[in-house]
Amino acid sequence: MVKKLAVLDVNKCIGCMECMFACSRREGRVGFDKSAIRVRSAGGIERGFVVVVCRVCEDPPCVKVCPTDALRVRKGGGVILNKDKCIGCGFCAQACIMGAIFWDDELDKPIVCMYCGDCADYCVHNAIGLVDV
Amino acid sequence: MLMKAEELNRVLYVDLTKKDIKVKDRTDLFDKYLGGSGVAIKLLEEECPTGIDPLSAANPMIFAVGPLTALYPSASKTVAMFKSPLTGNLGESHCGGRSAMAIRLAGYGAIVITGSSDILLYLVIAGDKVKFRDASSIGGMDAQTVGRILREAETGSGVRTIIRTGRAGGKLVRYACAVSETYRHFGRLGLGAVMGSKNLKALVISADKSVEIPKDKRKEYRKVYDEIHDVVVKTDAMEKYHDLGTAGKLYEMNKLGGMAYKNLESASAPEAIGRELSGENFANKFLSRRVSCAHCPVGCVHLASLRELYAPGHYFKTTTIPYDNEPIYAVGFMLGMEHAEDCLRMIDAVDTVGMDIMSTGVVLAWATEAYGKGLITKAHTDGLDLQWGDVSTYLAAVEKIVEMPTEFYQNLAMGVEHASSVYGGQDYALAFGGNEMPEYHTGIACYINNLTGARHSHLDSAGYTLDQKLIGKEFSIEEVVKSLIAEEEWRQILSSLVVCFFARAVYTSERVLKAMAAIGLENWSPAKLEAVGREIHRAKMNFKFREGFDLAKLRIPKRIFEVPTPHGLLKEEDLRKAIEIYGELISAQK
Numbered sequence: 032m033v034k035k036l037a038v039l040d041v042n043k044c045i046g047c048m049e050c051m052f053a054c055s056r057r058e059g060r061v062g063f064d065k066s067a068i069r070v071r072s073a074g075g076i077e078r079g080f081v082v083v084v085c086r087v088c089e090d091p092p093c094v095k096v097c098p099t100d101a102l103r104v105r106k107g108g109g110v111i112l113n114k115d116k117c118i119g120c121g122f123c124a125q126a127c128i129m130g131a132i133f134w135d136d137e138l139d140k141p142i143v144c145m146y147c148g149d150c151a152d153y154c155v156h157n158a159i160g161l162v163d164v
Numbered sequence: 165m166l167m168k169a170e171e172l173n174r175v176l177y178v179d180l181t182k183k184d185i186k187v188k189d190r191t192d193l194f195d196k197y198l199g200g201s202g203v204a205i206k207l208l209e210e211e212c213p214t215g216i217d218p219l220s221a222a223n224p225m226i227f228a229v230g231p232l233t234a235l236y237p238s239a240s241k242t243v244a245m246f247k248s249p250l251t252g253n254l255g256e257s258h259c260g261g262r263s264a265m266a267i268r269l270a271g272y273g274a275i276v277i278t279g280s281s282d283i284l285l286y287l288v289i290a291g292d293k294v295k296f297r298d299a300s301s302i303g304g305m306d307a308q309t310v311g312r313i314l315r316e317a318e319t320g321s322g323v324r325t326i327i328r329t330g331r332a333g334g335k336l337v338r339y340a341c342a343v344s345e346t347y348r349h350f351g352r353l354g355l356g357a358v359m360g361s362k363n364l365k366a367l368v369i370s371a372d373k374s375v376e377i378p379k380d381k382r383k384e385y386r387k388v389y390d391e392i393h394d395v396v397v398k399t400d401a402m403e404k405y406h407d408l409g410t411a412g413k414l415y416e417m418n419k420l421g422g423m424a425y426k427n428l429e430s431a432s433a434p435e436a437i438g439r440e441l442s443g444e445n446f447a448n449k450f451l452s453r454r455v456s457c458a459h460c461p462v463g464c465v466h467l468a469s470l471r472e473l474y475a476p477g478h479y480f481k482t483t484t485i486p487y488d489n490e491p492i493y494a495v496g497f498m499l500g501m502e503h504a505e506d507c508l509r510m511i512d513a514v515d516t517v518g519m520d521i522m523s524t525g526v527v528l529a530w531a532t533e534a535y536g537k538g539l540i541t542k543a544h545t546d547g548l549d550l551q552w553g554d555v556s557t558y559l560a561a562v563e564k565i566v567e568m569p570t571e572f573y574q575n576l577a578m579g580v581e582h583a584s585s586v587y588g589g590q591d592y593a594l595a596f597g598g599n600e601m602p603e604y605h606t607g608i609a610c611y612i613n614n615l616t617g618a619r620h621s622h623l624d625s626a627g628y629t630l631d632q633k634l635i636g637k638e639f640s641i642e643e644v645v646k647s648l649i650a651e652e653e654w655r656q657i658l659s660s661l662v663v664c665f666f667a668r669a670v671y672t673s674e675r676v677l678k679a680m681a682a683i684g685l686e687n688w689s690p691a692k693l694e695a696v697g698r699e700i701h702r703a704k705m706n707f708k709f710r711e712g713f714d715l716a717k718l719r720i721p722k723r724i725f726e727v728p729t730p731h732g733l734l735k736e737e738d739l740r741k742a743i744e745i746y747g748e749l750i751s752a753q754k
Contacts, residue, residue: 045463062374077484
């Protein structure tokens with residue numbers, strides 16, 4: 032079954048950033064420069080948090096604006112990035128109004144969620160999780 | 165930008181007088197003393213001349229993180245070190261929020277701030293770029309507003325911390341604190357006053373780097389990380405601190421008779437007050453959100469929501485107020501509050517002006533008793549009729565401590581040790597080593613802790629925990645002192661790594677060594693950790709002695725011998741004996 036990452040209950044998010052750390056840990060890093068998920072306050076901590084991550088659009092705008100077909104629609108939803116084809120134009124990041132396409136300054140290419148669920152494994156408060164598409 | 169995992173050696177030196185910076189490689193210090201408290205005390209020795217006025221430009225302000233910072237769960241604290249304007253010796257305060265991660269991922273192991281600016285500044289440390297910015301328009305503002313304005317004025321992306329003072333810092337209230345991320349504090353011992361004396365309103369530190377785990381260590385690092393993460397989320401630490409938070413133990417402490425109530429008129433509030441000011445009641449009525457420090461899954465930070473009618477015509481406001489065990493003690497139990505709402509109003513008022521809430525509560529409790537006894541009058545209080553539980557009068561008093569309309573408030577702003585030396589009432593002026601007391605009246609260990617702990621903080625050696633373990637048991641004073649010293653020495657390792665003390669059960673010596681080895685810090689052993697912990701502790705004590713701290717001259721307020729603890733009445737001779745043994749033990753084992 033194809034899975035996607037979902038924000039299950041944002042009110043359970045405590046802003047610990049474990050998800051962000053888990054995402055970059057896949058690349059052997061501690062920091063956020065390779066992370067495909069971000070948590071930020073919803074305008075002051077008292078209002079809670081916003082989890083910014085790919086929402087697995089059915090008809091993803093990011094794919095429609097990719098001039099080199101580096102981004103393609105994943106079977107069951109979401110997108111797959113072929114870094115070899117990507118020229119780093121940044122149109123995809125602009126097209127995503129969720130702001131869920133981040134930028135890898137080192138490679139000058141987008142960072143796109145791979146729906147691996149590593150972040151959800153470390154979300155002990157179950158704010159995010161992997162669900163069937 | 166990428167850093168190596170072991171790269172914690174960069175120290176940023178900021179000179180506010182010359183508005184100049186330097187970055188130095190201090191591998192020497194980090195190799196030997198890990199980071200945090202260990203490195204900070206060495207930097208303090210280097211940078212702080214003997215005998216200086218803590219509110220002069222000569223007082224350095226040091227922020228340090230450690231080798232585990234940002235790399236492991238709950239390694240989330242920053243250590244600040246300075247000469248304390250409250251006690252006149254060691255100033256050390258710990259804070260979470262995002263401060264530790266921001267400093268580390270900005271590329272520094274420590275930041276040393278010296279000198280004093282001619283104009284009011286805030287400092288922006290955006291990775292390698294440091295900017296001195298004019299803060300004259302935000303000088304008189306409270307801590308929350310400053311945070312909001314700087315969040316918008318400074319666009320630094322990524323993760324950042326905003327460490328700022330409220331009005332109390334600028335007014336040099338000796339127990340002014342520094343606030344980070346609105347709800348976390350470098351609370352104790354007056355860091356906010358030191359910032360005020362330097363004409364520094366705030367620091368905005370943003371992370372722009374990543375740490376790379378060496379390829380040959382990645383598997384090991386992930387394994388150790390997962391093990392620690394598992395323990396953090398599965399121990400009772402998680403349950404205890406996340407569920408009701410630190411406030412969860414208030415009810416039991418009061419029931420036990422170990423809770424200072426109304427300036428320790430007794431060690432237990434009436435049952436109805438105990439219930440009203442319990443963590444359960446705060447959670448049921450006011451808890452609106454639980455949040456965490458960066459990279460800590462626990463989420464111990466409890467935020468209350470208080471809706472109040474503040475003007476006729478349905479003008480309501482809803483305020484978010486952080487609450488914890490110690491604030492509820494200090495401005496709840498200590499001031500005889502009868503309603504949780506009033507306690508929250510006080511927490512909010514003290515947070516707004518930016519003062520240490522524990523000191524503020526104890527200072528006002530002393531003032532209330534001294535007023536009741538006629539030692540001070542309305543002429544001193546500028547007309548305030550200080551009575552237990554009278555929240556509106558206390559709110560006005562908080563304002564007056566900051567604005568100091570009379571000499572009396574100038575004295576209150578210097579702490580209860582000082583104020584009682586001017587007006588009398590020292591028998592019930594509840595400061596130890598010059599620092600206002602925590603809630604515990606649990607037995608002899610908590611007071612040995614208060615008196616001999618390097619920071620005079622209950623977290624130095626957790627004497628209150630030892631007291632509770634010893635209830636109903638036979639013990640010698642020497643055993644208690646030895647145990648407290650061993651605990652304080654080990655905590656130097658935790659605060660050098662820097663690990664939150666709430667995760668102390670997780671970070672055992674064995675796990676600490678594993679965590680260090682998995683990021684390439686080898687050649688450490690349990691014996692070496694123990695020796696370094698001792699060395700750091702002694703260095704802190706030696707700084708105190710250098711600055712005039714004298715165990716033999718410690719003042720012990722008589723009140724603590726007049727009110728029974730769960731162990732019965734304490735005796736002054738026993739406590740003096742304990743202090744003596746402490747002095748002998750720490751000089752025998754250098």
